[in-house]
Amino acid sequence: MSEFICLNCGMIMVQRQCKVRCTRCGYFEDCSDGGNDHPNVVSSAAV
Amino acid sequence: MSEQTEIIRKSFGLKEEIRPQLEASYHSPLIEKIKAEQFQMRSGRMTLYLAEEFGFCYGVDRAIDYAYQTRARFPGKRIFLTNEIIHNPRVNAKLQELGIQFLSGRYGCGGAIDQIREGDVVLMPAFGTTVSELEALQKRGCVLVDTTCGSVMSVWKRVESYAREGFTSIIHGKYDHEETRATCSRALQYPEGRFLVVRDKAQADRVCSYIEGRVTDEEFFAEFATSVSPGFDPRRDLERIGCANQTTMLSSESLEIANMLQASMERRFGADALAGRFRHFDTICSATQERQDAVLKLTRRGLDLMIVVGGYNSSNTGHLVEISLESCPAYHVEDAAGILSSERIRHKKVFSPEIVETSGWLPAGEVRIGVTAGASTPNRVIEEVIGRILEVA
Numbered sequence: 001m002s003e004f005i006c007l008n009c010g011m012i013m014v015q016r017q018c019k020v021r022c023t024r025c026g027y028f029e030d031c032s033d034g035g036n037d038h039p040n041v042v043s044s045a046a047v
Numbered sequence: 048m049s050e051q052t053e054i055i056r057k058s059f060g061l062k063e064e065i066r067p068q069l070e071a072s073y074h075s076p077l078i079e080k081i082k083a084e085q086f087q088m089r090s091g092r093m094t095l096y097l098a099e100e101f102g103f104c105y106g107v108d109r110a111i112d113y114a115y116q117t118r119a120r121f122p123g124k125r126i127f128l129t130n131e132i133i134h135n136p137r138v139n140a141k142l143q144e145l146g147i148q149f150l151s152g153r154y155g156c157g158g159a160i161d162q163i164r165e166g167d168v169v170l171m172p173a174f175g176t177t178v179s180e181l182e183a184l185q186k187r188g189c190v191l192v193d194t195t196c197g198s199v200m201s202v203w204k205r206v207e208s209y210a211r212e213g214f215t216s217i218i219h220g221k222y223d224h225e226e227t228r229a230t231c232s233r234a235l236q237y238p239e240g241r242f243l244v245v246r247d248k249a250q251a252d253r254v255c256s257y258i259e260g261r262v263t264d265e266e267f268f269a270e271f272a273t274s275v276s277p278g279f280d281p282r283r284d285l286e287r288i289g290c291a292n293q294t295t296m297l298s299s300e301s302l303e304i305a306n307m308l309q310a311s312m313e314r315r316f317g318a319d320a321l322a323g324r325f326r327h328f329d330t331i332c333s334a335t336q337e338r339q340d341a342v343l344k345l346t347r348r349g350l351d352l353m354i355v356v357g358g359y360n361s362s363n364t365g366h367l368v369e370i371s372l373e374s375c376p377a378y379h380v381e382d383a384a385g386i387l388s389s390e391r392i393r394h395k396k397v398f399s400p401e402i403v404e405t406s407g408w409l410p411a412g413e414v415r416i417g418v419t420a421g422a423s424t425p426n427r428v429i430e431e432v433i434g435r436i437l438e439v440a
Binding site (some may be wrong): 006008009010016021022023024025026027028029030031032039 | 056057058104105106109195196197198200203204207208237328332333334
C-alpha cells in the first residue's frame, strides 16, 4: 500500500473515504489534486 | 520578494520540552475522567453529559504546539503573531505571557509589519494570512513559522484552482473572519480570480435569484457590495462558479448552499452546460463536522439545557450553539466567569455579538446538562466551567 506524506507538515497521511488526510494538521488531498506545490506560497503562475 | 525567507512548517522537535507547559495550561484530569466514564458525570442533582467530540481540533492543537515550540527554539528573539492564533482568550493571553506580541486584532500591540526586523520570528496563525500579508512578511527577512491549519489550506487549493480556470469562488463564510479573508486573497492572485462571500442560506438564495434573473444589479450590490472581489460584475462573474467554505461554518449548511447553487445554475443554463459552469469539492473540515455531529447526538439524550464553552468570537463555537438550540436552551459561555450563580448566567446571544445575562437558566430538581466546546477551547477551561456549575448548583 502506498504511503502519502503530508506536504504541509511531513506526517504520514491516512486514507479516509475518498481522501488522504494528515492526522497532524488536517491537510488533505484527493484525486483532483495534481501538483506537488505547498499551498501556502504565492503562486508563481499568479499575477 | 526575497527568495531566502525561511518558512517553517514542521515541528522543531521540542514537543517533550514543552509538554509540561501545555499540560499545566490546557489539560484537565477531570475531563479525562469524564471521557473514561462514557462521557457522563453525576453529582448531586446534576447529571452532566459531555459531547463525544469537543474542544481542541488537530489544527488548533498543532498551532499551539508550534507557538510554544517556537518560543522554546528562539528564547532570545522577538516573536510576533500576525493576529490571534485561534479564537480563544485564554490561549492568546498565555501566549502574551510568553512574550509573544500580536501585530493586529484585539490583542494588537500597535505594531505593524514594517516594524519587523531581520532576525525576528513571526507566527502565522491557524486561520492563515492573506497573500499580501505573507508577501510583506517575506520582504522583512524574518523567520516565518506557519501554523495554518491543513484543512484551511485544502480550501485554498480549491479556490486557486477555480481562479485559474476562470470560475468565481462562492465562499460560505463570514467576510470579516481572518480565515475567509485569507481564502479570498488566494483567488485574487490570478487574473480571472473573483470571489463572493455568502453568510448563510438566505444570502445564497439571493445569489440564486440573481443568477435566475429575479434580482437587479442594484439589489445585488445593496446586499453584497462589501463581500465581493474588487470590480465584481455579477453578470459576468456568476456565469461560472465554484463553491468553497470557511472551515468552521455549519457543514450541513455549506452542503445545502452548494446544492442550491448547483440547482440554480442548472435552471439558468441547463443540465448539459452544468459541468462547464459549476464546480464543487467537499472541503468540509472533518473536525468541525465531528463536533457538530456529536452535539446533535448529545441533544437527542433529552437534555434540560446545553452549555457551550468557547471564545465569543469563535465561529465554530457559535454553530454548536445554533445546533443545540434546535432541541433545548443553550448558553454560550467564554469561561467559568459566565456562571454567575444558580440564578444568573452571562452568555453570548446566538446570531448576535451581544453579551447578555439571563435569569433562571438552571432548573430546580434533577437536571440533565449537556456540555460541549468549540475547537479552540482548552479542556482546562471546560473543567473550570463544569466545576463552577457544580459549585453553584
